[in-house]
Amino acid sequence: MQEIVVNLHMHTRYSDGSGTHKDIAHAAMKTGLDAVIVTDHNVLVQGVEGYYRFGFSSPLKAKTRPVLLLVGQEVHDQDRDPQKNHLLIFNANRDLASLADDPQALINSVREAGGICFIAHPKDPEAPAFKETDISWEAWDVQGYTGIELWNGLSELKTVLPTKLHGAFYAYFPHFIGHGPILETVNRWDELLASGRRVVAIGGSDAHAMHMSMGPLHRVIFPYEFHFRTVNTHLFIPQPLSGDVPTDKKMIYDALAAGHCFVAYDLPASTRGFRFNAKGREQSATMGDEIPVKGGVTLQVSLPRPADIRLIRDGRVVGTWNESYAYTYIATEPGAYRVEVDRSYLGQKRGWIFSNPIYVR
Ligand SMILES: [Zn+2]
Ligand SMILES: [Zn+2]
Numbered sequence: 001m002q003e004i005v006v007n008l009h010m011h012t013r014y015s016d017g018s019g020t021h022k023d024i025a026h027a028a029m030k031t032g033l034d035a036v037i038v039t040d041h042n043v044l045v046q047g048v049e050g051y052y053r054f055g056f057s058s059p060l061k062a063k064t065r066p067v068l069l070l071v072g073q074e075v076h077d078q079d080r081d082p083q084k085n086h087l088l089i090f091n092a093n094r095d096l097a098s099l100a101d102d103p104q105a106l107i108n109s110v111r112e113a114g115g116i117c118f119i120a121h122p123k124d125p126e127a128p129a130f131k132e133t134d135i136s137w138e139a140w141d142v143q144g145y146t147g148i149e150l151w152n153g154l155s156e157l158k159t160v161l162p163t164k165l166h167g168a169f170y171a172y173f174p175h176f177i178g179h180g181p182i183l184e185t186v187n188r189w190d191e192l193l194a195s196g197r198r199v200v201a202i203g204g205s206d207a208h209a210m211h212m213s214m215g216p217l218h219r220v221i222f223p224y225e226f227h228f229r230t231v232n233t234h235l236f237i238p239q240p241l242s243g244d245v246p247t248d249k250k251m252i253y254d255a256l257a258a259g260h261c262f263v264a265y266d267l268p269a270s271t272r273g274f275r276f277n278a279k280g281r282e283q284s285a286t287m288g289d290e291i292p293v294k295g296g297v298t299l300q301v302s303l304p305r306p307a308d309i310r311l312i313r314d315g316r317v318v319g320t321w322n323e324s325y326a327y328t329y330i331a332t333e334p335g336a337y338r339v340e341v342d343r344s345y346l347g348q349k350r351g352w353i354f355s356n357p358i359y360v361r
Contacts (some may be wrong), residue, residue, distance in 0.1 A: 002032035002236065004035065005034050005035075005264075007035075007228045008039070008233060009074065011206075013132070015040035015043060017208045017210075018220065018276045024207075027052055027223070028190070028224075029054055030225055035248075036069050037069075039074040039090075040074065041076070042097035043097065044071065044097075046071075048071060048194070049070055049071050052069055059184060073089050074089070075087050075096055075106060078100070082134065082135060086120035086135060087103065087106060090253055092109075092195075104142045118148060118200070119147075119149065121136075121137075122149065122184075122185045125155070129162060132158055137299050147259065148199060149201075150203060150308075151180065151231050151265070151354065152181075152265045153178075153222075153231045154207075155182060155263070157222075158182075167270055172219075174226055175267060175346060177356040178267060178353060180350065181351065181354065186330060193315070194315050201259075201356055203263035203265075204231065204267045205230065205231055207228075210294055216328055231263070232271075235255040235261045236286065237260075239251065257286025260286060260289075260355040268343050268350060268352060269343065271352060273302075273303070274353050274355075276301050278300070280333075281296070285358050290359040290360075293331065296331065297331045297358075298330055299330075299337055299358065301326060301339055303353075306324055306351055308342040309324055309327060311339055313331075313335040335360055337357055337360055339354075340355075341354075
């Protein structure tokens with residue numbers, strides 16, 4: 001399996017972002033991403049998918065790798081007040097925005113079109129100082145979605161903005177924002193997993209590269225490049241990216257559909273190299289897979305750098321290992337096992353890695 005780093009969920013001028021697809025590809029190239037998935041609001045932009053290549057001005061004249069840009073969409077009902085229930089749709093290959101008023105019909109159509117979908121920013125609190133409303137997901141009775149956006153960069157920002165002054169501080173010192181997914185979202189995910197459902201977690205930046213003015217201050221806050229160094233989704237694909245768009249697109253969406261991925265906060269240190277695998281009596285499994293419990297299952301975690309590891313089964317912590325590179329745990333009970341890893345950064349413990357579960361059945 002090959003690990004690739006993908007940033008997903010972002011906006012261009014086609015909706016409420018400030019940049020173009022080319023700006024995004026350029027920022028992705030500069031930050032070393034393998035791929036990005038652009039998701040403008042209620043529009044499926046055609047004709048921009050593909051590999052982007054840029055000249056390089058470094059004195060080393062190193063050859064840059066091309067970046068794959070894919071396009072999905074973020075659909076919500078614009079007539080609804082407040083505008084809740086945002087759905088990220090990938091690989092449906094047709095515009096489904098007209099179905100926004102009925103979340104279940106929308107999800108059904110995504111599946112019929114061969115696509116996958118994720119509940120965007122499941123909990124997204126209001127930020128009254130900036131006249132931002134709560135746009136959480138409310139239609140929790142829906143079925144058939146692929147997963148949820150566990151960690152959304154913009155939702156988290158809304159949790160730290162009690163006043164405009166806080167906004168100004170974080171606009172200049174964005175490194176202090178990231179701590180982890182919103183707890184209510186994590187709890188919701190654990191509840192769904194404990195009920196026996198398979199729910200894939202992804203991390204989204206929700207990058208807009210917004211312009212902000214406060215008196216004399218004017219600034220592009222949270223440029224794409226900053227977002228691309230923060231909340232990413234690391235995917236495991238069977239072959240290295242080939243350069244052929246349809247082949248690589250299929251590998252990426254297959255990995256997302258299967259949950260062969262983890263949510264990463266790459267700002268404190270790169271999470272590349274994290275692994276969470278299972279070995280049973282007769283088979284082995286990785287994140288997103290199912291494995292029989294019979295005879296016991298050995299769960300193995302390894303990290304690229306020492307950090308604090310928690311193993312969680314159906315929402316309950318079953319083990320913690322501090323400042324460790326690796327651990328092994330013998331699972332004898334069925335359940336959805338997942339891993340969280342914290343790391344110290346800027347004087348605080350912050351969420352670093354959130355794995356997808358291995359389903360021990
Ligand atoms: Zn949204
Ligand atoms: Zn968005």
